Amino acid sequence: MSVDFLHPGEGAAIDTNVPALELRGIGKRFPGVVALDNVDFTLEPGKVHALMGENGAGKSTLIKIMAGVYGKDAGTIRMRGREVDIKSPRDSLKEGIKVVFQEIALISEFTVAENIFLEGYPTGKAGSIDWKKIRADSAALFNRIGFNVDPAARTGSLPVSQQQMVEIARALAHEARVVVMDEPTSSLTPNEVSLLFTVIRRLAALGIAVVYVSHKLDEVFEIADTVTVLRDGRHISTKPIGEHSNDTLIQDMIGRRIDNLFPRKRGAPGSKIALSVESLSTAKKLSDVSFEAHAGEVLGFFGLMGAGRTELAKAIVGYDPITSGTITVDGHRLAPHDTRTGVKLGIGLLTEDRKSEGLMGELPVYQNASLASLGAFARLGFVDKAKEHKAVQDYVDRFRIKTPSLFQQVKNLSGGNQQKVLISRWLMRGLKVIVVDEPTRGIDVGAKSEIFALIDRLAGEGLAVVMMTSEMPELLGLADRVAVMCEGRLTAIMSREEATQEKILNAAIG
Amino acid sequence: MSLASTASERAQPSMLARLFARQELALLVCLVLVLAFFSVTIENFFSVRNMTNVLGQASLALTAGIGCAIVFISGEVDISIGSLLATIALPLIIIMNDTNSLLLGVGAALLFGLIIGVVNGYLVAYAGINSLIVTLGTMFIMRGGVYLYTGQRAIPDDASLDSFIALSDGRLFNIIPYSAVIAIVLLAAFGYMMQHRPFGRQIYAVGGNQEVARLAGYDVRRVKFICFIISALLATVAGIILAARVGSAQHTAGLNFEFQVVAATVLGGVSLAGGIGSLTGMALGVLILQFLSNGLRGLGLPTEWQLVITGMIIIAAVAFDEAKRRRANGG
Numbered sequence: 001m002s003v004d005f006l007h008p009g010e011g012a013a014i015d016t017n018v019p020a021l022e023l024r025g026i027g028k029r030f031p032g033v034v035a036l037d038n039v040d041f042t043l044e045p046g047k048v049h050a051l052m053g054e055n056g057a058g059k060s061t062l063i064k065i066m067a068g069v070y071g072k073d074a075g076t077i078r079m080r081g082r083e084v085d086i087k088s089p090r091d092s093l094k095e096g097i098k099v100v101f102q103e104i105a106l107i108s109e110f111t112v113a114e115n116i117f118l119e120g121y122p123t124g125k126a127g128s129i130d131w132k133k134i135r136a137d138s139a140a141l142f143n144r145i146g147f148n149v150d151p152a153a154r155t156g157s158l159p160v161s162q163q164q165m166v167e168i169a170r171a172l173a174h175e176a177r178v179v180v181m182d183e184p185t186s187s188l189t190p191n192e193v194s195l196l197f198t199v200i201r202r203l204a205a206l207g208i209a210v211v212y213v214s215h216k217l218d219e220v221f222e223i224a225d226t227v228t229v230l231r232d233g234r235h236i237s238t239k240p241i242g243e244h245s246n247d248t249l250i251q252d253m254i255g256r257r258i259d260n261l262f263p264r265k266r267g268a269p270g271s272k273i274a275l276s277v278e279s280l281s282t283a284k285k286l287s288d289v290s291f292e293a294h295a296g297e298v299l300g301f302f303g304l305m306g307a308g309r310t311e312l313a314k315a316i317v318g319y320d321p322i323t324s325g326t327i328t329v330d331g332h333r334l335a336p337h338d339t340r341t342g343v344k345l346g347i348g349l350l351t352e353d354r355k356s357e358g359l360m361g362e363l364p365v366y367q368n369a370s371l372a373s374l375g376a377f378a379r380l381g382f383v384d385k386a387k388e389h390k391a392v393q394d395y396v397d398r399f400r401i402k403t404p405s406l407f408q409q410v411k412n413l414s415g416g417n418q419q420k421v422l423i424s425r426w427l428m429r430g431l432k433v434i435v436v437d438e439p440t441r442g443i444d445v446g447a448k449s450e451i452f453a454l455i456d457r458l459a460g461e462g463l464a465v466v467m468m469t470s471e472m473p474e475l476l477g478l479a480d481r482v483a484v485m486c487e488g489r490l491t492a493i494m495s496r497e498e499a500t501q502e503k504i505l506n507a508a509i510g
Numbered sequence: 511m512s513l514a515s516t517a518s519e520r521a522q523p524s525m526l527a528r529l530f531a532r533q534e535l536a537l538l539v540c541l542v543l544v545l546a547f548f549s550v551t552i553e554n555f556f557s558v559r560n561m562t563n564v565l566g567q568a569s570l571a572l573t574a575g576i577g578c579a580i581v582f583i584s585g586e587v588d589i590s591i592g593s594l595l596a597t598i599a600l601p602l603i604i605i606m607n608d609t610n611s612l613l614l615g616v617g618a619a620l621l622f623g624l625i626i627g628v629v630n631g632y633l634v635a636y637a638g639i640n641s642l643i644v645t646l647g648t649m650f651i652m653r654g655g656v657y658l659y660t661g662q663r664a665i666p667d668d669a670s671l672d673s674f675i676a677l678s679d680g681r682l683f684n685i686i687p688y689s690a691v692i693a694i695v696l697l698a699a700f701g702y703m704m705q706h707r708p709f710g711r712q713i714y715a716v717g718g719n720q721e722v723a724r725l726a727g728y729d730v731r732r733v734k735f736i737c738f739i740i741s742a743l744l745a746t747v748a749g750i751i752l753a754a755r756v757g758s759a760q761h762t763a764g765l766n767f768e769f770q771v772v773a774a775t776v777l778g779g780v781s782l783a784g785g786i787g788s789l790t791g792m793a794l795g796v797l798i799l800q801f802l803s804n805g806l807r808g809l810g811l812p813t814e815w816q817l818v819i820t821g822m823i824i825i826a827a828v829a830f831d832e833a834k835r836r837r838a839n840g841g
Binding site for chain 2: 093110120
């Protein structure tokens with residue numbers, strides 16, 4: 001009754017008329033966000049089904065529901081026509097749903113072979129683990145797939161690309177009916193990608209339903225039979241790949257019109273260079289990134305997941321070490337890996353991860369706002385509280401920060417108001433350049449336009465705003481110039497007038 | 511199939527290479543050095559009598575250390591074991607005095623141990639409270655309870671059953687103390703479980719990366735729950751042997767015992783972070799500290815110095831380990 005990649009041919013014939021997996025009317029909410037709204041997703045056995053959408057479209061949530069990581073709030077799941085209740089990863093694995101997650105999910109202290117059989121160890125007599133079989137079967141599995149990975153290696157000692165191959169192999173070591181691959185090629189070489197595609201085709205030939213999640217259009221056109229597009233948590237389209245072109249697929253992914261979320265009040269940017277970055281590279285991600293940002297300008301950086309936007313943001317404010325290149329703020333060189341001088345020179349980061357890198361949730365609003373400029377309020381080494389409170393109150397009024405008092409714990413504020421507190425922190429310091437990373441992440445739509453207005457105003461006051469975003473409307477609505485990144489490189493810089501969604505997306509795909 | 515055969519050959523590096531890659535070898539070398547040093551400097555140190563005596567002394571920490579190491583490997587800590595030693599001696603001695611039955615006494619002690627393990631395990635695994643806090647709490651509660659119940663007086667073993675006394679001074683073939691035999695058998699059994707039974711590997715996986723273990727379909731909470739029960743039951747066994755040795759239930763029994771065990775476990779390369787280490791390592795850690803203590807006493811060094819030296823060794827060992835690991839992970 002089952003198909004096992006290690007032992008093909010042992011399974012009985014699969015009825016291709018019954019969907020392998022059928023999701024109907026799936027709904028999922030998180031506090032303040034509807035992640036999925038009435039989504040249908042049907043997988044035919046033996047078919048490769050691509051799942052596409054912008055960041056935040058709901059792909060990961062849908063996958064995590066299939067994997068049993070999240071429970072669904074609404075809808076039904078059927079495996080081969082039978083309704084199933086998937087409450088945990090174990091339930092999902094038992095149904096034969098194998099998910100290869102984008103983040104490596106392996107025990108780094110274990111050998112490769114043991115990781116492959118993590119889900120269920122082959123046991124011999126009396127229930128003891130059959131290590132011999134584990135070693136032999138994992139070697140055979142790699143051999144069959146054509147991946148060159150040493151099964152005896154300690155997993156954590158392998159490069160990420162090999163770990164990704166281990167993840168893929170693991171999905172095939174046990175009986176599988178549905179194999180989900182979330183951006184499986186993000187760290188594979190072209191040669192390895194073609195091996196992976198051979199494996200996927202063989203899986204499909206064995207009657208397994210494959211879900212392929214990717215941003216890379218060329219890969220999708222090469223491997224997929226069917227494409228489903230999600231947008232803003234809703235199902236947009238499901239079509240055979242033959243009915244799509246690059247343009248129609250991008251159209252489905254972007255879809256919405258840019259409405260009047262973005263009132264522009266500021267004038268044209270100045271010509272003074274506030275930030276200049278030359279040939280910046282880091283050990284992990286960035287290679288040879290150069291650009292300039294002018295006073296009064298919003299320079300928007302777009303890139304897909306893993307393009308290196310956050311890494312760039314952290315490097316240019318002096319938070320992360322760099323391997324080569326220079327950063328010049330307002331005419332002064334910023335030593336790499338030195339946020340202290342960064343703040344002195346007037347460059348600050350509005351982090352994408354407000355909770356762990358930005359706010360001190362337990363502390364009151366005024367302390368969060370004044371953190372970077374305590375020196376300015378100090379007299380003889382003591383903070384002048386009255387002066388501090390007055391300065392913070394000014395910002396609370398100016399930015400209309402909704403808080404019952406300056407003494408409210410900042411964790412109790414809404415996301416939008418938290419963001420304003422953080423912006424206040426930097427402005428109090430007298431910034432010349434502010435780097436904002438995903439400024440509206442986790443902020444609901446109503447508050448978004450306020451943040452946009454605030455960013456507009458910052459630029460209007462003469463700051464250079466460097467904005468990292470994965471949201472197209474935000475980018476096109478706010479930026480004076482658009483820079484596009486792909487895999488750590490800068491692939492395009494264009495003016496607002498030149499920029500179209502298609503051009504940007506093409507540059508982002510590389 | 512030539513590709514497959516080379517692959518499987520690669521999967522089995524030579525015995526020697528595997529041994530060198532493991533830190534158990536480094537520990538073994540340390541132990542040999544300690545033994546060699548004291549054999550040269552102290553007369554009769556390297557005698558069958560002294561060796562087996564030290565082994566007997568080490569058997570409490572070896573037995574309880576199994577549980578301590580297993581809880582560490584699962585990514586948690588259990589520091590309630592010292593107080594547990596004193597606690598379970600009460601039902602043991604009282605029931606034996608009442609019934610003259612070793613079996614009933616031991617049964618009662620194990621039942622108490624089980625309940626303590628269930629409480630610790632439930633609070634950590636299901637109620638989600640930090641294990642250091644939970645076991646610190648139960649450590650105080652049990653110690654306080656024992657003080658209250660005994661009025662700080664020892665309860666002597668009036669039954670004086672031969673079988674019970676044999677636990678303290680009996681020797682297998684007149685050579686190896688029974689307590690050491692028990693420790694070795696338990697070590698072998700649990701060592702086998704940790705390396706060759708699926709449940710043992712689940713403990714490593716849970717400690718190594720809880721989220722990955724969950725995605726692999728493991729019931730993380732259940733695994734941790736059981737680890738605390740194992741730890742409590744093994745500490746109970748150690749407590750029974752201790753009670754036999756002192757011939758009574760003592761309110762001060764096992765005071766600071768948990769820290770001796772933690773020290774030996776850490777020295778043995780079992781990481782507090784979880785997922786790393788082995789019972790063999792833990793056992794070598796216990797033996798190194800025990801022989802060191804025995805040897806230093808033989809040299810006439812006061813106990814105070816033994817404490818200072820033990821402390822330095824532990825920090826040095828863990829620092830060395832950490833440096834090695836950082837190098838292995840490339841930065």
